[in-house]
Amino acid sequence: MIKKTFVAALALLAAGSAWAQADQKNGSTEYVEYSSDKYNVETNGFWSNWFVSVGAGGQVYFGDHDRQASFGDRISPALDIAVGKWFSPSIGVRLMYSGLSVKGATQDHVHSTGEEVPGKGGNGYWLEKQKFNYFNFHADALFNLSNIICGYNEKRLYNLNVYGGLGVMHVSDEPSKTDISAHFGLLNTFRLCSALDLNLDVRGTLVGDEFDGEVGGRSSEGMLTVAVGLTYKFKPRGWDRSKTVTRTVYDNDKINAMREQLNRMSEENARLQEALAQNDKEKAQTIIKQIASSNLIVFQIGKSDLSNQARVNLGMLAEVIKQGDPSTVYTITGYADAGTGTKEFNERLSKDRADAVYNCLVKEFGIDKSQLKIDYKGGVENMFYDDPRMSRAVITTSK
Incomplete structure (x- = not known):
C-alpha cells in the first residue's frame, strides 16, 4: 500500500x-495542427501553381454549307499552346493560342482552293472547297469540378474541369477577318506524376456569321475542337492543408x-x-x-x-x-x-x-x-x- x-x-x-x-x-x-477537412487548403503565393500545356488534334468548322460538304472534308488540324495558373484547387485561368487552319465550302469563292465540292459543282450550287489559316488568342476561367465536389486530392488520377472564356479570332489569309470569339468546354486531365498531366480538351467556339468571308444569314458560326496534349506544372505545385498555429509565450x-x-x-x-x-x-x-x-x-x-x-x-x-x-x-x-x-x-x-x-x-x-x-x-x-x-x-x- x-x-x-x-x-x-x-x-x-x-x-x-x-x-x-x-x-x-x-x-x-509554436504548435501546428493541420486541418483534416479536405476542402480547406492554404492559399499559395502568386508564383505558385503555374503550368504550361501543349496539345494537338482535329477541329470541324460549322459554316454556311455544312450539308453540301462531307464531314471528313471539313476536318482540319488543330494546335493548342497555353500558359495558366491555379489560384486554388478549384479555380484557375489560362491564356491560350489555338489555331492552324479551317476547311469548308464556299459559294462566293472566298478562300477557295479551286476544287469543286464533289457533286455540288453545278445545279445552281457552284460550291468550291474552302481553306484558310487562322489563329485565336483566348482567356479561359477554369473550374475543377472534381475538387469542388469531392475535395482536394493531390494524387487523384482523373480530374474533370469545365471552362469558359472570350478571345480574339483572326483570319490571316486575304480577305482577313477579326472577330470576338466565345469558348466553352471540358478539360479532362489524367495524372502521370506530380509534375505532368495528360489532357483531353473538348472545346466549342462561337464567332460571327461573316468570319469565313460569307454571309449566310446565321446568327453565328462555330467550331468544335478535340485535342490531346500534356501539361507541365511548375514548382511549387500542389496545396498544403490549412493549419492552426498556437503560440505559447513563457512567463x-x-x-x-x-x-x-x-x-x-x-x-x-x-x-x-x-x-x-x-x-x-x-x-x-x-x-x-x-x-x-x-x-x-x-x-x-x-x-x-x-x-x-x-x-x-x-x-x-x-x-x-x-x-x-x-x-x-x-x-x-x-x-x-x-x-x-x-x-x-x-x-x-x-x-x-x-x-x-x-x-x-x-x-x-x-x-x-x-x-x-x-x-x-x-x-x-x-x-x-x-x-x-x-x-x-x-x-x-x-x-
Missing part, C-alpha cells in the same frame, strides 16, 4: 519535472515559481526515500498523505459551477486518488461566504458546490463513490488570509 502511494507521488513529480525542463527556455513555442516569473515548487517536492521526495530506507512505514505514509490529500477549489460569488481551471486541479487529484490506497476515504466539504446571502441560501449553495466536485470526480474522472464522502458547512467567516473569496470553496481531505 505504501509502495503504491509512493509510486503515485513519484509519477506526479516526474511529470512536473519534465514540464519544468520544457519551460526553462525563454520566448515562445519567466511563473517558471521560476514552479521551479522552486518542484525543488521543494524533490527535497520532500528525498526525505520519503530516506524514510522508506529506514523502514519507517508509518512516517512515510503520513508524509505522503499530507502531500496528496488536500485540495482547494474556489468558486465565483453565488455560483456552484466549476471552472476549467478547477476541473484541471480535480483531474490531478483524481490521478493521485487512483494511484493511492483504495481504502482511503476523501471528504468533500462545501463552504459559502457568510458575508453574502442568507443562511438558508448559503446552506444550499455550500451543498451544491460539494455536489459539483463530487459529480466531477465520479462522472468525469471515474473515481469510485466508495472513496468519497460529502459534507457542507453553509456560510462561514473568512477561513484563509482574512479573504472572503477563500470561503467560497470546496476542500477535499483524506482520512
Whole structure:
C-alpha cells in the first residue's frame, strides 16, 4: 500500500519535472495542427501553381454549307499552346493560342482552293472547297469540378474541369477577318506524376456569321475542337492543408515559481526515500498523505459551477486518488461566504458546490463513490488570509 502511494507521488513529480525542463527556455513555442477537412487548403503565393500545356488534334468548322460538304472534308488540324495558373484547387485561368487552319465550302469563292465540292459543282450550287489559316488568342476561367465536389486530392488520377472564356479570332489569309470569339468546354486531365498531366480538351467556339468571308444569314458560326496534349506544372505545385498555429509565450516569473515548487517536492521526495530506507512505514505514509490529500477549489460569488481551471486541479487529484490506497476515504466539504446571502441560501449553495466536485470526480474522472464522502458547512467567516473569496470553496481531505 505504501509502495503504491509512493509510486503515485513519484509519477506526479516526474511529470512536473519534465514540464519544468520544457519551460526553462525563454520566448515562445509554436504548435501546428493541420486541418483534416479536405476542402480547406492554404492559399499559395502568386508564383505558385503555374503550368504550361501543349496539345494537338482535329477541329470541324460549322459554316454556311455544312450539308453540301462531307464531314471528313471539313476536318482540319488543330494546335493548342497555353500558359495558366491555379489560384486554388478549384479555380484557375489560362491564356491560350489555338489555331492552324479551317476547311469548308464556299459559294462566293472566298478562300477557295479551286476544287469543286464533289457533286455540288453545278445545279445552281457552284460550291468550291474552302481553306484558310487562322489563329485565336483566348482567356479561359477554369473550374475543377472534381475538387469542388469531392475535395482536394493531390494524387487523384482523373480530374474533370469545365471552362469558359472570350478571345480574339483572326483570319490571316486575304480577305482577313477579326472577330470576338466565345469558348466553352471540358478539360479532362489524367495524372502521370506530380509534375505532368495528360489532357483531353473538348472545346466549342462561337464567332460571327461573316468570319469565313460569307454571309449566310446565321446568327453565328462555330467550331468544335478535340485535342490531346500534356501539361507541365511548375514548382511549387500542389496545396498544403490549412493549419492552426498556437503560440505559447513563457512567463519567466511563473517558471521560476514552479521551479522552486518542484525543488521543494524533490527535497520532500528525498526525505520519503530516506524514510522508506529506514523502514519507517508509518512516517512515510503520513508524509505522503499530507502531500496528496488536500485540495482547494474556489468558486465565483453565488455560483456552484466549476471552472476549467478547477476541473484541471480535480483531474490531478483524481490521478493521485487512483494511484493511492483504495481504502482511503476523501471528504468533500462545501463552504459559502457568510458575508453574502442568507443562511438558508448559503446552506444550499455550500451543498451544491460539494455536489459539483463530487459529480466531477465520479462522472468525469471515474473515481469510485466508495472513496468519497460529502459534507457542507453553509456560510462561514473568512477561513484563509482574512479573504472572503477563500470561503467560497470546496476542500477535499483524506482520512
